[in-house]
Amino acid sequence: MSHYGVPFSKGPEVRLDPHPNACEISGVARIAGELNTNLAIDLFCGAGGLSLGLHLAGFNVILAADREAEAAETHRAHFPGASLCADLSDAKTLEGICNALEGIDLALVAGGPPCQPYSQAAFSKVRHLERFHGRQDDDRRSLWTSFVQVVRRTMPRAVLVENVPDMAFGRDGVVLRSLVSDLEALGYNVHTRVLASDAYGVPQHRQRAFTVAFREPRFFEWPAVDTVNSRVLEDAIGDLPEVEGGDKLEKRAYSAEPTTLQKFYREFVPDEEADVIYDHYTRAVRADDLEAFKLMDSKTKYSDLPDHLKRYRDDIFEDKYKRLNLRELSRTITAHISQDGYWYIHPTQHRTLTVREAARIQTFPDHFRFCGYPRHAFKQIGEAVPPLLGKAVAESILQALNNEVIDRRPSSHETFATAVQWFGTTRADEMRMPWLASSTNWEKILGLLLFDRCGSTASTLYQSTIDRWSAPPGLLDDPDAAEYASTRFKFEAYDSLCSIAKALSQGAQITPELLQAAGVAPTTALRILAATGSGTRRPLNAALERLVRRFTGVTPSPEDGRGSAEMLFGRMVGIDEDGVAFCAMNEIAARYCCPVPKACHECPLNTMCAHRRVNGASRGEAPLELEIAGAAP
Secondary structure (H helix, E strand, O other), rough: OOOOOOOOOOOOOOOOOOOOOOOHHHHHHHHHHHHOOEEEEEOOOOOOOOHHHHHHHHHEEEEEEEOOOHHHHHHHHHHOOEEEEOOOOOOOHHHHHHHHHHOOOOOOOEEEOOOHHHHHHHHHHHHHHHHHHHHOHHHHHHHHEEEEEHHHHOOOOOEEEEEEEEHHOOHHHHHHHHHHHHHHHHOEEEEEEEEEEEHHHOOOEEEEEEEEEEEEEEOOOOOOOOOOOHHHHHHHHOOOOOOOOOOOOEEOOOOOHHHHHHHHHHHHOOHOOEEEEOOOOOOOOOOHHHHHHHHHHOOHHHHOOOHHHOOOOOOOOOOOOOOOOOOEEEOOOOOOHOOOOOOOOOOOOEEEEEHHHHHOOOOOOOOOOEEOOHHHHOOOHHOOOHHHHHHHHHHHHHHHHHHEEEEOOOOHHHHHHHHHHHHOOOHHHHHOOOHOOOHHHHHHHHHHHHHOOHHHHHHHHHHHHHHHOHHHHHHHOOHHHHHHHOOOOOOHHHHHHHHHHHHHOOOOOOOOEEEEHOOHHHHHHHHHHHHHHOOOOOOOHHHHHHHOOOOOOOOOOOHHHHHHHEEEHHHHOOOOOOOOOHHHHHHHHHHHHHOOOHHHOOOOOOOOOOHHHHHHHHOOOOOOOOOOOOOOO
C-alpha cells in the first residue's frame, strides 16, 4: 500500500436491475413486434453511448452486444431488448445473433468495433509486442468483418459505423477503404466523414470517424454544426457540489440551478430523486500529488513542477498531469481514465474528475449509471460514443430514411475503375507526371524525389534524366552524376537519390525506414510509399485536396476534424494495393483540377464530379450520368 501513497479502496460497486423490457436473445422478435418502427441493433455497444444517441433520435434498439460483462450489464439496465455479453469474433455467436434477427425489418445496424488497435498510440505498442515478444497483431483489427457479416445477413435499410479517425486516414486507412468496399459490394451507397464532437454540443475535444451507408441511394446530409449551443467544461459540471478526493459518498445534492446543458442531464432523473446526484466520487489524492495540484493551473506542464514532486520522466511525460479549464473544452475522455486521472485534474478542486463529471463531459445524462466498480465505470465512459454526437448523426440518418429523394453517389469501385482505365490508356508523353505511369519503382522514386514540383518543365527534365539513369546502377556508376545533378536539382535530393539507389542495388525493399535514412522529407516519403504500393496511407497535396473538394462537393472544415479530406480521398480510390489509383488521381488532379478549372469536360471523372454537375447545370448542360431526376445537387 505504501507504493500508492494512499489507502487502497475499490470504491462503491454499482449493480442495476435490468430494463423492464429487457429480454434474452430468444425474445428479440417479440420486442421487435412491440416496438415496431425504426428498429436498430448496436454491435460493440459498450455501455450504450451510441444506443442512447440512437434512442434520443427516434430509433428503437432491440439488440446489442459487447464482450465486456460490466458494459453489457449497464446496457441491459437502460435499454429494452437483448443486451448480450458476447464475443463477436466467435462464429457461433454471430450465427445466433443473425438467426434471432431473421425476418425482422431493421432500419439500422450500428456499432463501433474496438478502436484501440487503430489508434496511433496503440499501434506503437502492438508493433513492440510483435517485434520483441512474438505476439501477433491484435485480432480486434478484423472485428469490423464480423460487423459486415451481420449486415450481409440482415440487410438493414441503413448502416452506421463509428471509430477513431486513425481508422480512416492514418496507417489503418486501408481498413476504412476495405469496409467501404465490402458495403458497396452489398449494394450500399456509402458516405464517410470525420466529425468533431464539440461541433454538436459535446464539451470536449473528441473526433470520431463515421461511415453511413444506405441500402437504397438516399439524399443524405451530415448534421449541421450547432453554432448556438457551443459548450465548455463549466456547462457540463458547473452545478455539481465540491468533493474531496477519496470520499466515496454515493449520493449528493446538486449545488446550483441548472443551465441549458445541465437541464438535459437532469431531464430523465425520476421525480422522487430530482435533487439527488449519484456517482460523484473519485480517487483519493496522494500527499505529493495534492502539493503538485495546488501549484498547477490549466497551462502548467508536468515538466514545470518542482523535481521533488515528479515520479515520472518529464521529457517523455510532459503532459502527465493536466488541470482542466472551466472556460475551455475538456481534453478527450479516454479509457485511460480508468487507470489514473492525472490527465483530468479538476479546474478548481485539488483532485481528479469524478465518475459523474466524466460521464457528463461525455454527455451521459444523470440518470444513466454504470455497473461495476469505479474503474469499470471510468472505462465504460471513456470508450463510449458521446450520446449527443450519436444523436446528431442518427437524426440525419433517420431524416434520410424518411426522405423519398434519391441521390446516387459514385462508388469507390466506379471511381477506381474509371481513373485506372484512363491512366492505363494515356500516353506517357502526354502526362504532366509521366514517372507515375512507370512500371518500375525506381523511376517513380526518381520522378517524385526530383521533379514532383518542377511544373511545366518536369516532363522534359524527367525524360532526359531517366534516359541517363534508367536503373540504380546507372546513377551509381555515372562518373559525371554529381556535376549533372548540380545544374538541375537540389543537391540534398540528389544525395537522397544516391542513398536509395545504393540500398535498392543491394536488394533492399522500399520502407519508411529506408526513406528516412536517406533523408527524404516526410511528405515526399509518404507520396513515394503510396505511389509504389509500399504504404497504406494515401497522402494529399494541394492539387489532390482540390480534386477531393470538387469531386465530393464537400469542403472539409476545422469542425469536421483532422484528416477529413484525406479520408474522403481514400474513400474515392478504394482498395489500391499497388498505388495505381493514387498515381492516376495525381495525374488527373495535375492536368484538370487546377485552381481555375478550364477543361472539366475532358476530365475522366466528369460524369461523377459534384463540381461539374453543379456548374454544368448552371450552364444549361444536359444532366450527367449519375445525376438522377429529382436528386439534390
